[in-house]
Amino acid sequence: MRSPLRLYALLTVLLTGAAMAAPSTVKVQTGDTLFKIATRHGLTVARLRALNGLKGDTIMVGQILRLKEATAPIRAPAPATHTVRSGETLSILAGRYGVSVAALQSANSLRSTTIHVGQKLRVPRPGAAAAVRRPTTEVRVIYSFIRIGARDTPESLARKYRTTPDALRRLNGLSSRKHMVPGMKILVAQRVPVPIPPRATGKAVTFKQLRPLNIPVQLVRVDLRHRDVLVAPVLPHAGLVFGLGARVGQLAQRSGAQALINGSYFHPRTYAPAGDIVMQGRMLTWGRIPMALAITPDNRATIRATTTPLLRRPLDTTWRGMETVIATGPRIVTGGAVHTNYNQVFRDPALFGRAARSAVGLSSNRDLVMVSTRVRLTTTEMGKVMTRLGVKEALLLDGGSSAGLAWNGRAVLDSMRKVSYGIGVFTGYTGRRYAR
Numbered sequence: 001m002r003s004p005l006r007l008y009a010l011l012t013v014l015l016t017g018a019a020m021a022a023p024s025t026v027k028v029q030t031g032d033t034l035f036k037i038a039t040r041h042g043l044t045v046a047r048l049r050a051l052n053g054l055k056g057d058t059i060m061v062g063q064i065l066r067l068k069e070a071t072a073p074i075r076a077p078a079p080a081t082h083t084v085r086s087g088e089t090l091s092i093l094a095g096r097y098g099v100s101v102a103a104l105q106s107a108n109s110l111r112s113t114t115i116h117v118g119q120k121l122r123v124p125r126p127g128a129a130a131a132v133r134r135p136t137t138e139v140r141v142i143y144s145f146i147r148i149g150a151r152d153t154p155e156s157l158a159r160k161y162r163t164t165p166d167a168l169r170r171l172n173g174l175s176s177r178k179h180m181v182p183g184m185k186i187l188v189a190q191r192v193p194v195p196i197p198p199r200a201t202g203k204a205v206t207f208k209q210l211r212p213l214n215i216p217v218q219l220v221r222v223d224l225r226h227r228d229v230l231v232a233p234v235l236p237h238a239g240l241v242f243g244l245g246a247r248v249g250q251l252a253q254r255s256g257a258q259a260l261i262n263g264s265y266f267h268p269r270t271y272a273p274a275g276d277i278v279m280q281g282r283m284l285t286w287g288r289i290p291m292a293l294a295i296t297p298d299n300r301a302t303i304r305a306t307t308t309p310l311l312r313r314p315l316d317t318t319w320r321g322m323e324t325v326i327a328t329g330p331r332i333v334t335g336g337a338v339h340t341n342y343n344q345v346f347r348d349p350a351l352f353g354r355a356a357r358s359a360v361g362l363s364s365n366r367d368l369v370m371v372s373t374r375v376r377l378t379t380t381e382m383g384k385v386m387t388r389l390g391v392k393e394a395l396l397l398d399g400g401s402s403a404g405l406a407w408n409g410r411a412v413l414d415s416m417r418k419v420s421y422g423i424g425v426f427t428g429y430t431g432r433r434y435a436r
Contacts, residue, residue, distance in 0.1 A: 028063040041067050053095050060087055063096060084119040098126040137193045142297050144281050144435045145185045147316065154180050161188045192435070194298040197366065200225035204427045205258050207407045212388035215375050218405045218412050219389065220259040222368035222425050224299035230431075231295050231368065232324050233279045234260060234424040236271075240284045245271040245418030248404030249411030257424030260406040261370040262358050264289065264328035265398050266420035273420050275327025276308055278319050281434030286314045290343050291395055292327040293360055294319060297433035300365050303331070303393040309345065319436050326360070326423055332383035333361060333394035340380055356403040357382045360423065361394030369394075370423065372405035372413050397423075 026037060034057045038048045045057070051066040059065070082093060090113045094101045101113065107124040115121065148157070154165035154177040161168070165177045172186045180186060204226040208219045222229060234255045236246035245266075252260040265274040275289030281297075288309045295301045306327060308314050319325050330342040330351075354376035361369045369391050377385070379396060386394040397403075404415035406422075 024066065024068050026065050026067055028059050028061055028065060030061055032059065032061075033057070034059060037065065043067065053091065055091060058087060058089070058092070060085075060092060063092070080123065082121050082123050084115050084117055084121060086117050088115070089113070090115060093121070093123075097123050099124055136196060138196050139191050139193050140298060140433065141189055142192045142194075142435045143187055143189050143432050146188055148180060148182050148184045148186060150182045152182065157186075157188070161190060163189070194296070195300070197225045197227065197299065204229050205425050207259065207412075210389070212385050215373060215377070215381075215385055217371050217373040217375075217385060217389075218407075220261070220370040220405065220407070220425065222259070222370070224295075224301060224366040224368055226427070227299070228427060228429050229299060230426040230429040231299075231301075232424055232426065233263065233277055233284070233326065234422040235279075236418075236421070240277075242270045242272050245420055247411070247418055248406050248413075248415040248422055251419075251422040251424070252406030252411065253409050255422075255424050256409065256426070257406070257422075258408065258427045259370065259425040260422045261360065261372055262398055262402050262404045262415055262419045263421040263423055264326060271418070271420040273327075276306055276314070276319065276325055277327065277421070278322055278325035278436055280432075281323055281436045283314055283319065283325075283436065286318075287327065288345055289327040289329055290345055291329045291331050292319075292325050293362075293395060294322045295324040296321055297323040297435050301362055301368055302365060303362060303395060321435050323434050323436070325436075328360070328395045328397050330379065330396055331394070332359065332379055332396050333386045333391055336387060336392045338380060338383035338387055340383070342379075350400075352379055354378055355400040357399045358397040358403040358405070359386055359394050360397055361386050361389075361391035363390045363392055368425075370405065370425075372403050374403070374413060 026041065028037070034045050034048055038045045048065065051068070090101045090104050094104055103124045104110070104121065105113070107122045154168060157180070158165045158168055168180065168186065168188070169177045171189070174180065200223055202223055204223050206221045210217055210219050222231065234251045234257060236244045236251065248260060248262050263273070266272060267274070273285045273287065275287040276292055277284045286308045290305055290309050291303065292306055293301065293303055306318065308318060330346045331339050333339055356374050357377050358372040359382055363369060369389060371386065371389065382396060383394065398419065401416035402419050403413065404411060405413050
């Protein structure tokens with residue numbers, strides 16, 4: 001008969017060995033449930049869920065479950081791909097392969113956690129981090145003019161634009177909210193998602209004197225990736241006043257523009273512009289010129305056609321979303337090649353003779369180019385100059401005695417006569433941005 005002391009020692013050894021042999025994981029067998037496994041190994045269901053990152057009670061045959069904390073993740077060998085079976089979720093697969101749900105989503109470009117049977121998923125390496133998805137848009141406050149509808153009230157407008165009736169009244173300089181009546185146009189502020197501009201790599205505006213094709217030109221490049229750059233019409237007066245003009249040098253000096261070039265065509269006696277002009281989101285004039293340079297309030301530029309000549313009037317939707325529009329032409333560069341198939345609107349023989357030239361163009365929707373030269377060129381020759389400068393799309397501006405360009409408030413090539421308006425480039429602009 002063994003002594004009590006020897007029995008106690010034997011029991012201690014057996015218990016210690018059992019504790020050392022306690023498994024740290026278990027493989028789910030047919031018929032197993034979380035409750036059965038938890039009871040079998042002396043755990044609560046809640047503890048078993050927590051150890052395995054489970055949100056529900058669903059488990060799969062063959063799944064490896066942790067029974068205690070591990071110093072290193074317990075996972076099945078990760079294959080290159082996995083075909084989804086019935087009952088599997090991203091959470092289950094993430095636990096099985098030792099990766100995060102976010103890493104699985106990133107590896108498979110999934111925008112949600114929804115997966116379906118038979119779907120093939122790429123399985124990232126254990127420890128792989130989810131790719132950081134950088135936002136592609138940002139929200140900016142854009143001001144625009146809207147027409148009050150027949151059923152609109154100051155209160156309903158305030159709710160729609162997330163403001164108050166009094167704030168709307170003050171924004172529009174009205175003494176009473178009763179003055180906001182149907183048919184009236186008022187200014188409102190909207191939070192609008194816009195594309196985040198690419199990172200700027202150089203100065204916002206640069207000026208150079210170059211000789212493409214051995215022709216001396218004055219060149220201004222504008223990097224529209226800079227948020228504080230504003231391209232806008234510059235008028236001789238605070239508002240559009242017919243019968244009033246100014247030279248390019250005068251417009252530059254009065255406006256404070258970093259750079260300025262002459263605008264498009266106008267009536268020689270009244271100085272009335274011949275085409276569409278949008279300034280701060282408001283349409284100042286319209287006319288028969290079919291093409292225009294158009295720029296959004298977040299500085300995306302394009303050259304495109306307008307419907308105004310066809311309809312003989314603008315619509316409320318004409319140039320919608322644009323902050324600045326300058327109608328001019330003809331189009332002298334398209335897709336990086338010289339363009340000579342001009343619209344029938346441009347029938348004046350003087351337009352196609354040799355003359356001093358000014359033009360505006362784009363090498364991308366964020367790269368604006370303004371060029372002026374005293375050399376007498378044909379429209380085709382000016383198109384060749386613009387293509388040599390890397391321009392992909394270009395429009396001719398008014399030329400001859402109207403051609404001129406200014407830099408830092410002083411004329412580099414002053415116009416020989418007064419013009420209706422100029423196109424100014426402003427840097428360090430922090431004011432409101434508008435959209436039509």
